[in-house]
Amino acid sequence: MRAAAGTVAAAAALVAVGAAVATGLGAPPSAADVARGTEQAFATGLHPRELPPGGRPLRWTGERAVVRFRDIPRGPARLEVRLRGHRGQVSVSVDGVIVGVLGPGDHQLDAALPARSRRSCEVQIVAEAFTAGDGRRLGTQLERVALHHHGRAWPSPATVLLFVLPALAVALAALAAGLTALPSLLLAAVASVFQAGLCWPGGIVRSGYAVRLSPLLAGAALACLLFARACGRRRVGAGAWAFPALLLAVLVQGVLATAPHLVVSDAVFHANNLARVARGDWFLTSQTQHTPPIRFPYGVAFYAPLVPLWHAGLEGVALVRAAAALSGVLASAALFWLALPLGAPLAAAATVLWQLLPGTLDVYSYGNLSNVFGQAVTVFFLAWWLRGRRWWTGASLLALGGLAHFSTLVALSVLAVCLVVAERDRARAAAVAAGLLAAALYYARFVPLVLEQLPRLGGAGGMAGGLGEGLARALFAFPRQWGLPALLLAVAGTAAAWPERERRALLACAVSGALLLAAALLSPLEVRYLYALGPALALGGGAGVVRFRPWSLVLLGLQAVLAGRNALEALLSRYRP
Numbered sequence: 001m002r003a004a005a006g007t008v009a010a011a012a013a014l015v016a017v018g019a020a021v022a023t024g025l026g027a028p029p030s031a032a033d034v035a036r037g038t039e040q041a042f043a044t045g046l047h048p049r050e051l052p053p054g055g056r057p058l059r060w061t062g063e064r065a066v067v068r069f070r071d072i073p074r075g076p077a078r079l080e081v082r083l084r085g086h087r088g089q090v091s092v093s094v095d096g097v098i099v100g101v102l103g104p105g106d107h108q109l110d111a112a113l114p115a116r117s118r119r120s121c122e123v124q125i126v127a128e129a130f131t132a133g134d135g136r137r138l139g140t141q142l143e144r145v146a147l148h149h150h151g152r153a154w155p156s157p158a159t160v161l162l163f164v165l166p167a168l169a170v171a172l173a174a175l176a177a178g179l180t181a182l183p184s185l186l187l188a189a190v191a192s193v194f195q196a197g198l199c200w201p202g203g204i205v206r207s208g209y210a211v212r213l214s215p216l217l218a219g220a221a222l223a224c225l226l227f228a229r230a231c232g233r234r235r236v237g238a239g240a241w242a243f244p245a246l247l248l249a250v251l252v253q254g255v256l257a258t259a260p261h262l263v264v265s266d267a268v269f270h271a272n273n274l275a276r277v278a279r280g281d282w283f284l285t286s287q288t289q290h291t292p293p294i295r296f297p298y299g300v301a302f303y304a305p306l307v308p309l310w311h312a313g314l315e316g317v318a319l320v321r322a323a324a325a326l327s328g329v330l331a332s333a334a335l336f337w338l339a340l341p342l343g344a345p346l347a348a349a350a351t352v353l354w355q356l357l358p359g360t361l362d363v364y365s366y367g368n369l370s371n372v373f374g375q376a377v378t379v380f381f382l383a384w385w386l387r388g389r390r391w392w393t394g395a396s397l398l399a400l401g402g403l404a405h406f407s408t409l410v411a412l413s414v415l416a417v418c419l420v421v422a423e424r425d426r427a428r429a430a431a432v433a434a435g436l437l438a439a440a441l442y443y444a445r446f447v448p449l450v451l452e453q454l455p456r457l458g459g460a461g462g463m464a465g466g467l468g469e470g471l472a473r474a475l476f477a478f479p480r481q482w483g484l485p486a487l488l489l490a491v492a493g494t495a496a497a498w499p500e501r502e503r504r505a506l507l508a509c510a511v512s513g514a515l516l517l518a519a520a521l522l523s524p525l526e527v528r529y530l531y532a533l534g535p536a537l538a539l540g541g542g543a544g545v546v547r548f549r550p551w552s553l554v555l556l557g558l559q560a561v562l563a564g565r566n567a568l569e570a571l572l573s574r575y576r577p
Helices: 002-026 157-177 181-199 201-206 208-234 239-258 267-278 304-311 316-342 344-355 358-366 369-387 391-402 406-423 426-458 466-482 484-493 500-522 534-547 551-572
Strands: 030-033 043-046 059-070 077-084 090-094 097-102 108-113 120-127 141-149 284-287 295-298
Touching: 002 157, 002 181, 030 201, 043 141, 059 208, 077 090, 077 097, 077 120, 090 108, 097 108, 120 141, 157 181, 157 208, 157 239, 181 201, 181 208, 181 239, 201 208, 208 239, 208 316, 239 316, 239 344, 239 358, 239 551, 267 284, 267 304, 267 316, 267 369, 295 406, 295 426, 304 316, 316 344, 316 358, 316 369, 316 534, 344 534, 344 551, 358 369, 358 466, 358 551, 369 391, 369 406, 369 500, 369 534, 391 406, 391 426, 406 426, 406 500, 466 484, 466 500, 484 534, 484 551, 500 534, 534 551
Parallel strands: none
Antiparallel strands: 030 141, 043 059, 059 120, 059 141, 077 108, 077 141, 090 097, 090 120, 284 295
16 A cells, blocks of 8 residues: 555656646746736735726836746746826836836837846735825736746755645545545646646746645645545445545635736625625625616625634735635535435546536636525535435525525525425424514615615516526527536436435425526526536436446546636636737
């Protein structure tokens, strides 16, 4: 066993070294480029990213911003700085030495940097700040700060170690979880390729993010091992299935979803909501993009647990993104746990398929972060319905989900009622009633607002082009958000021999989806029901994967290609000019 572990570790380390060398030599010049979304990996001292409608992303600095490059060649280099919007002079210095000054009409600075004795570089941008109408102190708009190296940028031993550490952690953890040598090595290779892919755009491998990413991946491997051990104690042999399934969930919803170069549309909106709740506003509202807009209550359950961390000084955008990512990972673990009695292969297939649904990552990119939390609570509620015993657990989960987001309240309420009708379990029905009552007590504050908007809810849903065109668009959304291979797998899963309780629960999910679709077509009520039903679809698709192997693996592979293409779009081009 020790000999096999040593062989796997050596092979994993070799793959990681290759990934590090390829990334160091092949990655583009290091650039904190706002148009490409890479500035967050290098820069500090910036205001949150702004996404003007129809425009390109922009990022203001404060009075002082710092762009740090690490592991750069010691030879000469050329510094490229592009700024705009400043009203006074802006000085640019490299390691404390001023290399240029830009006036109000100057936008670009190019400076030749001599050979250096160390492999790091700190660019400081100091601007004469002014006060904007919203009270912010603004310096200049950062467009691009790039460092062009002369010669080949071989990675240093420190950077190579950043790749080797998570590869070893994944390989050894996989072995400890019960996987054999070859699958463990393949998982380590996947982790190295994933790490290289995140560090490639904009030369991020030479940023501080690359340093933080390495222990994050290694820690994720350890967390997945602990979960796998817990599953193995519940069902013999389950650990070998749990480890890769949860590892993929961590890579997609934990790491990729929080990558600094994933441009997120509404992250600032959620950070502002968190600040409002932290300052005592516990009854939020928001509005739709209808003309005129519809105003609706906005729950606070997503923000409330983060208030102490906000008061401790953590940055709001990073906080809400990390909280949503953690919610998604925990929900993936809950999905595996609730499906485990049906068999570890089915639980793994369902968890993997959920990560491969385009909509799973899209909500992070679109910034629907409170919906991620609401969906996580929905998965835990479904797990309680199928496996739980204490009524107050279900009631608490239902109330918590209802207060996460108004669309979660609607989707979860409809699902809970459908479950009650399908199951007719008095204890669970009482728990659902208690949970809905608790949520209603919070939303009672908004009764006047709801009554004011109520007449518009019968107004044909705001569907441009009529009901037929709206139905066509809604049906097209199914393969777009879920993927045609996943839909086919879910249909195939209906032929599986489901236990009676699981069969009724999946039927309730399908009926709730149909009811929510009807609500979306017949009223302006907007509920992200496709996203909310993603875990249930994955559960059915997991059964299809297991029942119809090996042919179903072809569909799973096609779904992986679809998900990979969608992830590349989100990471590299979405919300870019």
